[in-house]
Amino acid sequence: xxxxxxxxxxxxxxxxxxxxxxxxxxxxxxxxxxxxxxxxxxxxxxxxxxxxxxxxxxxxxxxxxxxxxxxxxxxxxxxxxxxxxxxxxxxxxxxxxxxxxxxxxxxxxxxxxxxxxxxxxxxxxxxxxxxxxxxxxxxxxxxxxxxxxxxxxxxxxxxxxxxxxxxxxxxxxxxxxxxxxxxxxxxxxxxxxxxxxxxxxxxxxxxxxxxxxxxxxxxxxxxxxxxxxxxxxxxxxxxxxxxxxxxxxxxxxxxxxxxxxxxxxxxxxxxxxxxxxxxxxxxxxxxxxxxxxxxxxxxxxxxxxxxx
Ligand SMILES: C[S@@+](CC[C@H](N)C(=O)[O-])C[C@H]1O[C@@H](n2cnc3c(N)ncnc32)[C@H](O)[C@@H]1O
Ligand SMILES: [Zn+2]
Numbered sequence: 001x002x003x004x005x006x007x008x009x010x011x012x013x014x015x016x017x018x019x020x021x022x023x024x025x026x027x028x029x030x031x032x033x034x035x036x037x038x039x040x041x042x043x044x045x046x047x048x049x050x051x052x053x054x055x056x057x058x059x060x061x062x063x064x065x066x067x068x069x070x071x072x073x074x075x076x077x078x079x080x081x082x083x084x085x086x087x088x089x090x091x092x093x094x095x096x097x098x099x100x101x102x103x104x105x106x107x108x109x110x111x112x113x114x115x116x117x118x119x120x121x122x123x124x125x126x127x128x129x130x131x132x133x134x135x136x137x138x139x140x141x142x143x144x145x146x147x148x149x150x151x152x153x154x155x156x157x158x159x160x161x162x163x164x165x166x167x168x169x170x171x172x173x174x175x176x177x178x179x180x181x182x183x184x185x186x187x188x189x190x191x192x193x194x195x196x197x198x199x200x201x202x203x204x205x206x207x208x209x210x211x212x213x214x215x216x217x218x219x220x221x222x223x224x225x226x227x228x229x230x231x232x233x234x235x236x237x238x239x240x241x242x243x244x245x246x247x248x249x250x251x252x253x254x255x256x257x258x259x260x261x262x263x264x265x266x267x268x269x270x271x272x273x274x275x276x277x278x279x280x281x282x283x284x285x286x287x288x289x290x291x292x293x294x295x296x297x298x299x300x301x302x303x304x305x306x307x308x
Contacts, residue, residue: 028054028081028101028226033236035070035077036190036214036251039089039096040105040244041134046087046096051123053082058233065234068188069212078233084120088131095124095131096246101230102222105240107134108143112220112239139243140265146219149263153198153221158228163200172204179256179286186211189253194242194274195260199225199235206234214252216240242270249276256286 037046058066058078072078085098087105097104097116104112113133117124124131163171176182189211193202196215202225206213214236215225222237229235240246242257242264255277261270267289278285 028056028083028230029085029098029103030078030233030236031080031082032066032070032072032077033103033214033238034087036248037087037103037105037238037246038248039092039094040107040240040246041094041136042089042091043248044089044091046089048082049086049088049095049127050080050082051086051098051120052084053080055079056081062233065188065210066212069190084116086124086128086131088128092134093131094134095128096134100223100226102226103238103240103246105238105244105246106138106218107136107241107244108138109133109135136244139241142218142241142243142264145263149197149217149221150219153219153224156198156224158198158200158224168200168204171201172208175201175205178258178288179254179284181209184284186254190214190251191254191256192216192247192252192277194245194255194257195263196225196237197221199229199237201258203229203232203235206232210234211254212236214238214247216245218242242273245273245277247277250279250283252278252283254278254284254286258288259290261287262289 031048034046034048038044039046056079063072063078066072066078081101082098083101086095087098087103088095097113099112099116104110104116117133161167166174179186187210191206191211191213193213193215196202196217198221199215202213202215205211212234215222216238217225218239218241220239222239226237230237238246242261255274257274261267264270271287274287275285
């Protein structure tokens, strides 16, 4: 798979599910993220195909943090960022698009995958013959949740001054308390946030604690997170579902999820999936969900409870 030249664009991108505005910032996937990604269907390693990439050197201080978390064997891991490309699974003969610099790891058809296919038809035919997009059936209600939260986040403007009614400092203090960081040090640790939303908490936490953080979300919140925090070299973004997490089990020192699992058809099934992701030795999982009464308030949850 060949590397093509770097381009920059400020086009507005319309997805059927929701409209995402790509403004004047460059969207990138750091190549280093690949070491933790696997095919969400079979857990096979993925092959990276680069369509558009860019060289960008991290600051020395960030380089040292990344080196302490996982040794940098090849400088390209941290110096070559991917704007557009594919992650291919040889076992499934399936590929996952990298679009707007974000790996799109949902296992059912999406508009963003279609757009990627249209925009890169020639490249895909030349370099990836015999590979298809994933065609699984989405979990119950998931496409509606994707649509609703995407609309909410895409309309949200991060001002840096407040997060809903909280200041970034208050958000950080809450998160430190929730994760018990007064007795557990996550400096130079690998952390996963499940349901990252717009990414304000993840950005602040990774910078304050000098940890490397992967943020996963079902919806186009990831594009907003990329827009606002894409320049943070300690933060990675992935679009994926808790029902098919694209990570090797036992990869993370800390996995946390706040206000997410109860939005699925089955909190229990979602919890079972992410419970596999922390490291076996000293890994930590933190989950915050609505109370039973709160979740009864949503129609999807009433159906979900009945199904469980
Ligand atoms: C209420 S928001 C919480 C966001 C963030 N954790 C916070 O505390 O501000 C719920 C988030 O969960 C995401 N989400 C819902 N279902 C999901 C799923 N199946 N997999 C991954 N993320 C999901 C939504 O897209 C949304 O961004
Ligand atoms: Zn596979």
